[in-house]
Structure formats: C-alpha cells, structure tokens
Amino acid sequence: MRFDGETVFITGGGSGIGRETAMRCAEEGADVVVADVDREAVEETTDAIGEAGGKASSYELDVRDAEALAEAIDTTAEEGGIDVLVNNAGISHPRSDMEDVDIEVRDRVIDINTKGVWNGCRAAIPHLKDQGSGAIVNTASLAGLIGMPGGAAYSLSKGAVVNFTRAIAAELGSHGVRANAVCPGVVETPLVTDDRDPEEWPDLRDRMAEAYPLGRLGRPEDVANAVRFLASEEAAWITGHALVVDGGYSCA
Numbered sequence: 466m467r468f469d470g471e472t473v474f475i476t477g478g479g480s481g482i483g484r485e486t487a488m489r490c491a492e493e494g495a496d497v498v499v500a501d502v503d504r505e506a507v508e509e510t511t512d513a514i515g516e517a518g519g520k521a522s523s524y525e526l527d528v529r530d531a532e533a534l535a536e537a538i539d540t541t542a543e544e545g546g547i548d549v550l551v552n553n554a555g556i557s558h559p560r561s562d563m564e565d566v567d568i569e570v571r572d573r574v575i576d577i578n579t580k581g582v583w584n585g586c587r588a589a590i591p592h593l594k595d596q597g598s599g600a601i602v603n604t605a606s607l608a609g610l611i612g613m614p615g616g617a618a619y620s621l622s623k624g625a626v627v628n629f630t631r632a633i634a635a636e637l638g639s640h641g642v643r644a645n646a647v648c649p650g651v652v653e654t655p656l657v658t659d660d661r662d663p664e665e666w667p668d669l670r671d672r673m674a675e676a677y678p679l680g681r682l683g684r685p686e687d688v689a690n691a692v693r694f695l696a697s698e699e700a701a702w703i704t705g706h707a708l709v710v711d712g713g714y715s716c717a
Contacts, residue, residue, distance in 0.1 A: 466492075466493045466494035467490075467493040467494070467495075467693065467696075467697040467698070467699070468490055468493045468494050468495035468548070468549070468696075468697065469493070469494035469495075470494065471494070471495050471496070471546075471548035471549065472495065472496045472497075472498065472541060472545050472546050472547050472548050472549070473487075473490045473495040473496070473497050473498070473548065473549040473550075473551065473696065474498045474500070474537075474538060474541055474547055474549065474550050474551070474585075474589070475487050475490070475497065475498070475499050475500065475551040475553055476500045476501070476528050476534075476551065476552055476553050476554040476581065476585055477500075477501060477528075477553040477554030477555060477604070478497075478499030478500060478501050478507060478510050478523075478553065479499070479501030479502075479503045479505075479506025479507040479509070479510055480501075480503075480506050480510075480654065480655050481652070481654030481655055481685050482553055482604065482649070482652060482654060482685045482688045482689060482692075483499070483501070483510075483551070483553040483554070484499075484506075484509075484510045484513075484685070485685035485686050485688075485689035486551055486553065486688075486689040486692045486693065487499050487510050487514060487521065488510075488513065488514060488517070488519075488689075489686070489689050489690065489693050490549070490693060490696070491514045491517065491519030491520065491521060492517070492519065493693065493697075495519075495520075495548075495549070496520045496521070496522075496545060497511075497514060497519065497520065497521040497522075498521070498522050498523070498524070498537070498541050499511055499521060499522070499523045499524075500523065500524040500525075500526050500528070500534070500537055500554075501523070501524075501525065501526075501554070502525070502526065502527045502528075502554075503525075504525040507523040507524070507525060508523060510523070511523045524537040528552075528554045528577060528580075528581030528582075528584055528585065529576045529577060529580060529581060529584070530584075531580075531584040531587070531588075534581075534584045534585060534588055535584070535587070535588035538550075538585070538588040538589050538592070539588065539592075542589075542592040546592075546596070547589055547592050547593070547599070548598070548599050548600070549599065549600050549601075549602070549696045550585055550586070550589040550593075550599070550600075550601045550602070551601075551602045551603075551604070551692060551696065552581065552582040552585040552586065552601070552602070552603045552604065553604040553692075554577060554581050555577060555578045555581070555604060555622075555623075556573070556574060556577050556578065557574070557616065557619050558570050558571075558573075558574050558616070558618055558619060560615035560616060561615060562615070562617075563617035563618075566617060566618050570618065571618040571621075574618040574619055574621075574622050575618065575621065575622050575625075578619070578622035578623060578625075578626065579622045579625045579626060579629075582603050582626050582629065583629070586601060586603075586629075586633060586644075589601070590633070590637065590642070593637070593640070593642045594637070594640045594642065597640060597641040597642075598641045598642065599641075599642045599643075600642070600643045600644070600645075600695065600696045600697075600700075601630075601633070601637075601642070601643070601644040601645070602644075602645055602646070602647065602692050602695045602696050603626050603629070603630050603644070603645075603646045603647075604626075604646070604647055604649075604688075604692075605623045605624075605626040605627045605630070605646040605647065605648045605707060606619070606620075606623040606626075606648055606649060607648050607649060607650045607709060607711050607714065607715060608620040608623050608624075609622075609623030609624040609625075609626055609627045609646075609648060609707075610624070610627060610648055610707060610709070610715070611715060612624075623648075626646060627646055627648070627707045630644050630645060630646040630705065630707065631705045631707075634704040634705030634706075635705060637704075638704060643695075643700070643701075643703065643704040644704060644705065645695045645700070645703060645704060645705065645706045645707070645708060646706070646707045646708070647688055647691050647692055647695065647707075647708050647710055648707050648708065648709045648710065648711070649683055649687075649688045649710045649711060650677065650682075650683055650709075650710070650711030650712055650714045650715075651673060651682050651683060651714075652682065652683035652684065652685060652687065652688055653670065653682050653683065653684060653685075654685055670682060676714055676717060677711070677712040677713055677714050677717070678712065678713030678714075678716070678717050679712040679713050680712075681712065682712070683710065683711070683712060687710055687712075688710050691708055691710045695708060
C-alpha cells in the first residue's frame with residue numbers, strides 16, 4: 466500500500482475533493498488526520514473512513530487561524546509523525562467583473578485560499594525537514610494557470626498557490642521534501658453546486674460539460690487520485706509541478 470504506516474494531514478477534508486482524498490489515502494494504509502471548519506462534515510469523513518476499516522482523526526479549525534493549524538500539525542507530528550500535507554481548504558466567490566468584487570470578498574478568498582496554504586506549510590515544513598522526507602500537495606486550480614473571467618479574486622489566489630508551490634519545491638528539494646500542486650477544472654463538489662438552483666443544475670452541468678473534450682465535469686475522485694499519486698513514492702522524482710486535471714478543457 467502506498468501510505469502504509471504514514472500519516473497524511475488534509476485540510477478542507479469535510480467534503481468534496483478533500484473527503485475523497487482522505488478516503489483514498491486511508492485505503493492505502495495512511496493514518497489520516499482531517500481538518501475542516503465544519504465540525505459535522507469532518508466527523509462524517511472520519512466516520513466513513515472508520516467504517517471502511519481505516520484510521521482517521523479530525524480537527525475543527527479555520528485555516529486562516531495560523532496558531533490553531535500549527536497546533537494541530539504539531540500535535541500530529543509529535544504523536545505519530547507527519548509524512549504528507551495536503552492543503553486543500555478553499556473557497557470561491559460569485560462570478561462578477563473584477564471591479565465589482567467587494568474588498569471583503571476578495572480578502573476572504575485570499576486569506577483562505579492563499580494564506581491558508583502558507584499557514585499549513587509554515588507549520589509542517591520544520592517537521593518534514595527534520596525527518597528528511599515528505600510530500601506537500603496544494604490544491605490550486607486551472608484558474609490559477611489560465612485565469613477565469615468573472616473569477617478574478619479566485620484566479621489571483623490560485624495563481625499564487627501555483628507559484629508558491631514552485632518556490633517551496635525549490636527550497637525543500639535538498640531536504641528530501643517534495644511539493645506539487647493539482648489544478649482541477651470544474652469539479653462537481655459543494656464548492657460548485659451549493660450556490661446553484663438544484664432544479665437548474667443538471668441542465669447547466671450538461672451545458673458546461675460541452676466545453677470538456679472528455680464530455681463531463683470532474684468528479685472528486687478524479688482529483689483525489691491525482692493528489693494520491695503526487696503524495697506517494699510513485700512521484701518520487703516529481704516536484705514543483707502543477708498537474709492539470711481538467712478533462713481536456715485547457716487543450717480544447
């Protein structure tokens with residue numbers, strides 16, 4: 466198994482890509498530590514892992530709270546070590562022209578999507594350096610590579626995640642630690658669907674899917690499989706990479 470005896474810490478693990486990643490890492494033998502701002506959601510993830518025979522524990526926290534996130538990561542490292550950090554927590558914002566985005570909305574998107582990744586890495590890197598091994602996988606977005614009209618703040622935050630990942634990969638290589646990012650296209654998760662009319666969503670989903678050569682939107686498992694690969698020893702010579710997982714959208 467890919468992660469037998471290893472500990473994987475995942476933020477934003479209460480739903481969507483984060484939950485699916487947690488499930489799949491647990492299937493591969495990892496002791497999974499899941500953090501999320503939603504207590505009920507994160508407990509549902511850990512319960513599902515336990516019911517499937519895996520090992521999981523959880524923290525209710527906001528990744529903007531650097532102290533709380535550092536305490537959770539430090540405790541994890543002290544109790545059983547930390548081998549993989551997946552910075553997955555993130556939000557989007559309603560589509561609008563850049564000049565119409567409220568400053569408060571911009572700041573919240575940047576604080577969660579960008580500073581949250583910084584906070585996770587800042588806490589975990591000393592532990593990874595000390596042991597001379599480990600992997601970091603940051604959830605960016607296709608919007609961080611090609612931009613998303615109507616999503617200026619989101620694109621800004623995810624572009625920052627891509628280049629931050631490259632920067633720390635260059636710093637950490639000599640310590641035996643890798644850092645990569647995944648850049649999904651539109652994935653059918655609560656982040657995408659929660660603000661949509663449930664009755665209108667199926668038709669909208671089908672129309673959106675027409676832009677994808679593979680003929681559908683992404684599923685959480687599509688991205689979780691990519692994260693699992695990048696975090697594993699199968700990707701031992703891959704670092705500083707932004708892996709596009711977009712059903713062909715960017716080449717259409």
